[in-house]
Amino acid sequence: MKIFLKLIFSAFAVLTLMFITVSCDEDLTTIGDGLIGDDPFVTNKAVYDVFVFNKKINAVETNKLPLYQIGKYNDPLYGSTEASITSQLRLQGGFGNPVFGLSSQEREENSLTDPDETAIEENETVKEVILYIPYLQNPNGDRDLDGVPDAFDADPEDPNSDSDGDGLTDSEERSIGTNPLSDDTDNDGIKDSEDTEIAVNRYPRKVDLDSIYGNREAPFNFKVERSTYFLRDLDPNTGFLESQEYYSSQEFSPDFVSEVLFDGEVTISDEETLIFPEDDPDTEADESLNEPVRIQPGIQVALDPDFFQQNILDKEGQSELLSQANFSDFIRGLHLSVSAVTDDILLILDITDATITITYDYDKLEDAEIIKEEAEYQLTLITRELTFGTINSNAVNTLINEPFPSEITNELDTNENADRIYLKGGSGSYTEIQLFEENNGEDILNEIKAKNWIVNEANLIFYVDREKLDMAGVVNEPPSLYLFNTETNRPIYDLSVVSDPDLRNRININYGGSLEKENNKGVRYKLKITNYINDIIIRDSTNVTLGLSVTADLATIATKNAVLDISEEDVPLAATITPLSTVLFGNNVPLEEEDVKLKLEIFYTEVN
Numbered sequence: 001m002k003i004f005l006k007l008i009f010s011a012f013a014v015l016t017l018m019f020i021t022v023s024c025d026e027d028l029t030t031i032g033d034g035l036i037g038d039d040p041f042v043t044n045k046a047v048y049d050v051f052v053f054n055k056k057i058n059a060v061e062t063n064k065l066p067l068y069q070i071g072k073y074n075d076p077l078y079g080s081t082e083a084s085i086t087s088q089l090r091l092q093g094g095f096g097n098p099v100f101g102l103s104s105q106e107r108e109e110n111s112l113t114d115p116d117e118t119a120i121e122e123n124e125t126v127k128e129v130i131l132y133i134p135y136l137q138n139p140n141g142d143r144d145l146d147g148v149p150d151a152f153d154a155d156p157e158d159p160n161s162d163s164d165g166d167g168l169t170d171s172e173e174r175s176i177g178t179n180p181l182s183d184d185t186d187n188d189g190i191k192d193s194e195d196t197e198i199a200v201n202r203y204p205r206k207v208d209l210d211s212i213y214g215n216r217e218a219p220f221n222f223k224v225e226r227s228t229y230f231l232r233d234l235d236p237n238t239g240f241l242e243s244q245e246y247y248s249s250q251e252f253s254p255d256f257v258s259e260v261l262f263d264g265e266v267t268i269s270d271e272e273t274l275i276f277p278e279d280d281p282d283t284e285a286d287e288s289l290n291e292p293v294r295i296q297p298g299i300q301v302a303l304d305p306d307f308f309q310q311n312i313l314d315k316e317g318q319s320e321l322l323s324q325a326n327f328s329d330f331i332r333g334l335h336l337s338v339s340a341v342t343d344d345i346l347l348i349l350d351i352t353d354a355t356i357t358i359t360y361d362y363d364k365l366e367d368a369e370i371i372k373e374e375a376e377y378q379l380t381l382i383t384r385e386l387t388f389g390t391i392n393s394n395a396v397n398t399l400i401n402e403p404f405p406s407e408i409t410n411e412l413d414t415n416e417n418a419d420r421i422y423l424k425g426g427s428g429s430y431t432e433i434q435l436f437e438e439n440n441g442e443d444i445l446n447e448i449k450a451k452n453w454i455v456n457e458a459n460l461i462f463y464v465d466r467e468k469l470d471m472a473g474v475v476n477e478p479p480s481l482y483l484f485n486t487e488t489n490r491p492i493y494d495l496s497v498v499s500d501p502d503l504r505n506r507i508n509i510n511y512g513g514s515l516e517k518e519n520n521k522g523v524r525y526k527l528k529i530t531n532y533i534n535d536i537i538i539r540d541s542t543n544v545t546l547g548l549s550v551t552a553d554l555a556t557i558a559t560k561n562a563v564l565d566i567s568e569e570d571v572p573l574a575a576t577i578t579p580l581s582t583v584l585f586g587n588n589v590p591l592e593e594e595d596v597k598l599k600l601e602i603f604y605t606e607v608n
Contacts, residue, residue: 041605041606041607042605042606042607043456043603043604043605043606044603044604044606045601045602045603045604046601046602046604047599047600047601047602048435048436048441048444048599048600048601048602049436049437049587049599049600050433050434050435050436050460050587050598050599050600051417051433051434051435051437051587052417052418052421052431052432052433052434052548052586052587052588052598053414053415053416053417053418053431053432053433053434054411054412054413054414054418054420054421054422054429054430054431055412055413055429055430055431055432055564055569056404056409056412056413056429056564056565057427057428057429057430057562057563057564057571058249058427058562058563058564058565059247059248059249059427059562059563060247060248060399060426060427060560060561060562060563060571060576061245061246061247061248061560061561061562061576062246062247062248062396062397062398062399062427062560062576063231063243063244063245063246063394063395063396063397064243064382064391064394064395065391065395065397065573065576065577066350066352066384066389066391066556066573066577067136067211067348067349067350067552067577068083068085068348068349068350068351068395068397068577069081069083069346069347069348069397069399069426069577069579070083070084070085070336070337070338070346070347070348070349071083071213071214071220071338071339071344071345071346071347072214072338072339072340072344072345072346073213073214073344073346073579074344075424075475075579075581076472076473076474076475077405077408077424077468077469077472077475077581077582077583078401078404078405078408078424078428078581079401079402079403079404079405080344080401080402081346081399081400081401081402081426081427081579082399082400083346083397083398083399083400083426083579084252084253084335084336084337084338084397084398085335085336085337085349085351085395085396085397085398086227086229086231086252086256086333086334086335086336086395086396086398087227087231087333087334087336087351087381087382087393087394087395087396088231088328088332088333088381088382088393088394088395089327089328089331089333089334089356089379089380089381090324090327090379090380090381090382090383090392090393091321091324091327091379092377092378092379092380094324094383094392095324096321096322096323096324096326096327097317097321097322097323098316098321098377099316100122100124100313100316100360100362100375100377101122101124101362101363101364101373101375102118102122102362102364103119103120103122104316104317105316105317105318106317107119108120108121108122117365118365120363120365120370121363122362122363122364123362123363124313124316124360124361124362125309125313125360125361125362126305126306126308126309126312126313126358126359126360127305127359127360127361127374128302128305128358128359129302129303129304129305129307129308129356129357129358129359130300130301130302130303130356130357130359131224131262131299131300131301131302131303131354131355131356132295132298132299132300132354132355132356132357133298133299133349133351133353133354134296134297134298134349134350134353134354135209135210135211135212135268135296135297135298135299135347135349136209136210136211136212136348136349136350137207137208137209137210137296138150138151138208138209138210139210141208141210142156142208143156143157144156144157144158144159144161144170145159146158146159146160146161146169146170146171146174146180147170147171147173147174147180148163148170148174148180148181149206149207149208150208151208152181152206152208153170154170159171163180163181164179164180164181164182164183164192165183166182166183166184166191166192166193167191167192167193167194168180168192168193173192176200177198177200177201178192178198178200178203179192179203179205181206182203185198185200185203186198186199186202199289201291202274202276202291202292203274204271204272204273204274204294205271205272205294206270206271207270207271207272207296207297208270209268209270209297210348211347211348212268212345212346212347212348213345213346213347213476213579214343214344214345214346215342215343215345216268216345217268218340218341218342218343218345219265219266219267219268219341219342220265220266220268220338220339220340220341220345221263221264221265221266221338221339221340221341222262222263222264222265222266222299222301222336222337222338223260223262223263223336223337223338223339224260224261224262224263224301224303224334224335224336225253225257225258225259225260225261225334225335225337226257226258226259226261226307226331226332226333226334226335227252227256227257227332227333227334227335228256228257228258228332229252229256229332229333230328230329230332231244231246231328231332231333231394231395231396232244232394233393233394244394245561246394246396247563248397248398248399248400248426248427248576249398249399249400249427249563250396250398251398251400252335252396252398253335253337256335257335259304259307260304261303261304261307261334262301262302262303262304264301265341266299266301268297269297270297271297272294272295272296272297273294273295273297273300274292274293274294274295275292275293275295276288276292277290277292277293299349303356308358311330311331312358312377312379313358313360313377315330328393333381333395334381346579348552348577348578351381351382351395352380352381352382352383352384352391354380354381355378355379355380356378356379356380357376357377357378358376358377358378358379359374359375359376360374360375360376360377361373361374361375362375381393381395382394382395397576399426399427401426401427401428408422408429412429413564413565416588417586417587417588418431418586418587418588419585419586419587419588419589419590420465420468420583420584420585420586421462421548421583421584421585421586421598422581422583423478423481423548423549423550423581423582423583423584424550424580424581425478425549425550425552425575425576425577425578425579425580425581426575426576426577426578426579427576428575428581430547430548430549430571430575431547431548431549432486432545432546432547432548433460433483433545433546433547433548434545434546435543435546435600436543436600440542440543440544441543442543445536445537445543448537449537451606452606452607453537453602453604453605453606454604454605454606454607455530455533455534455537455602455603455604456530456603456604456605457528457530457602457603458528458529458530458532458533458534458600458601458602458603459526459527459528459529459600459601460483460526460527460529460598460599460600461524461525461526461527461598461599461601462481462524462525462526462527462548462584462585462598463523463524463584463585463596463597463598464477464515464521464522464523464524464525464582464583464584464585465583465584465585466521466522466523468583469521469522469582469583470521475581475582476579476580477515477521477522477580477582478515478550478551478578478580478581478582479514479515480513480514480515480525480550480551480554481513481525481527481548481549481550481551482513482548482549482550482551482554482572482574482575483511483513483527483529483546483547483548484546484547484548484549484557484572485544485546485547486544486545486546486547486569486570487542487544487545489559489570490557491511491554491557492511492527492529492531492532492546493507493510493511493513493528493531494510494531494532495507495510497510497531498510503555504554504555507554507555510528510531511527511528511529511554512525512526512527512528513525513526513527513554522582525584529600533602547571547572549571549572549574549575550575550578550580550581550582551572551574551575551578552574552575552577552578552580553574554574556572556573556574557572557574558572558573558574559571559572559573560572560573560576584598585597585598586598587599
């Protein structure tokens with residue numbers, strides 16, 4: 001019995017060793033040649049054809065997105081895209097019938113007959129209205145966790161680097177509250193390392209802004225208009241049971257806009273805005289020395305106060321503000337657009353974080369004297385529920401593409417196995433993929449099953465067509481590719497087989513999909529589909545048509561409906577919210593491009 005157990009253990013050890021060897025050896029290319037002579041196990045690599053079919057997206061559903069594009073993106077391969085946002089407005093907290101000041105409008109109107117002397121007409125008056133939309137920030141932009149974003153860090157790998165050269169490390173400055181990017185935080189002429197009297201944590205921090213395409217140094221023109229288009233939440237064609245869908249091709253300006261609430265230049269800053277507290281003369285402490293409120297970099301513009309006076313504060317107690325539904329029907333929403341002053345620019349924004357703060361004053365009776373009191377009321381665009389991430393209200397991203405170059409257009413929707421793969425985000429293009437053969441590879445799969453292969457690793461290798469990208473100019477390459485099942489719309493990766501608590505690390509281990517670079521230029525994407533192939537071979541899953549797209553986030557697996565030439569299909573939501581594009585080699589390439597052709601490689605172990 002012990003000998004039998006030893007034999008089993010020995011066989012398992014050999015098999016494990018061969019699995020590790022094959023998984024790590026990228027140069028194993030021999031088909032049908034065993035690695036260990038006279039062994040019961042043979043480990044090989046097999047390479048199979050992959051058939052690809054490019055699909056043009058004419059329009060894609062773009063309401064209730066997690067992120068929105070705005071501005072103009074000049075893609076040197078596919079042409080330009082102009083993006084604008086049309087959004088509903090939400091009352092503060094989503095609650096109707098707001099009260100401005102202390103008393104309801106009804107009480108104010110009856111103040112002359114109210115026995116309570118504090119009941120007065122409050123004369124609420126708008127002083128200022130500020131629209132604020134924060135820019136996105138790089139969530140992984142501080143690798144050494146020293147408080148300095150990598151973009152500004154002298155050594156992003158070393159928390160003990162001294163980025164400002166003042167004799168204090170970045171980590172030390174983070175701990176004591178001085179500015180790691182200035183050798184004189186308080187501008188008193190004394191270096192931080194020598195200064196014994198520094199008011200700490202009172203400087204604006206620099207942040208690593210993300211998802212801004214174009215010249216960040218140049219100002220852009222930002223325009224805010226009132227939308228006159230009613231965005232329905234529910235579709236009447238479904239008996240108001242399903243959400244209304246709006247598409248990227250729907251244009252709202254100039255036909256469905258009216259008052260201009262702001263039209264002016266905005267300059268991008270990567271520094272926080274600080275609001276310092278004022279000292280309260282009625283207390284002993286000096287509140288002005290407290291840490292300031294920090295506002296993250298973003299678009300901040302002053303909207304027309306008269307508009308909000310007439311349509312918000314003056315409507316207190318009236319039917320227009322009675323409920324959110326009434327308010328949406330009355331005010332309709334805002335239309336936001338960006339145009340160039342000198343250079344085109346496109347921003348990706350999370351408008352669930354956008355706010356419109358109405359600052360107003362009102363009359364208040366205090367000690368038999370009427371004084372002015374200040375207050376704020378905040379509107380929002382769309383909002384996201386914290387628990388499930390559900391988007392409340394509606395906003396539509398209009399994405400208008402100029403026609404693709406004929407070289408690309410001629411390769412889309414041909415129903416022929418393509419020599420190049422054309423991928424573009426937004427209302428762009430994606431590719432359908434069939435593994436093994438165009439008939440779903442039944443003959444090949446049956447042969448593999450008959451041989452009882454143990455699949456150790458299976459990869460799809462997509463090589464970047466560097467010649468096309470380099471000839472086009474500077475191309476922002478997508479950091480990842482997303483592979484999905486076109487029947488279930490689920491990603492190919494199976495996170496259940498990886499126990500790492502970090503979601504993105506689990507995706508990387510199980511799937512990969514990230515752009516591999518040489519000399520800072522993309523070379524290839526390697527997508528691990530081992531579990532998918534094993535499901536087909538071992539568990540008799542169907543070898544379905546797969547979809548391939550660019551992605552803004554591999555962890556986002558939701559889909560949106562897309563209108564194609566002769567059909568409608570679901571495409572990844574993460575491809576909708578990015579403007580990026582690329583060109584990859586397909587399978588149907590000439591012999592001189594054999595080394596970069598798209599292929600499926602399977603590393604397997606076979607029992608003799």
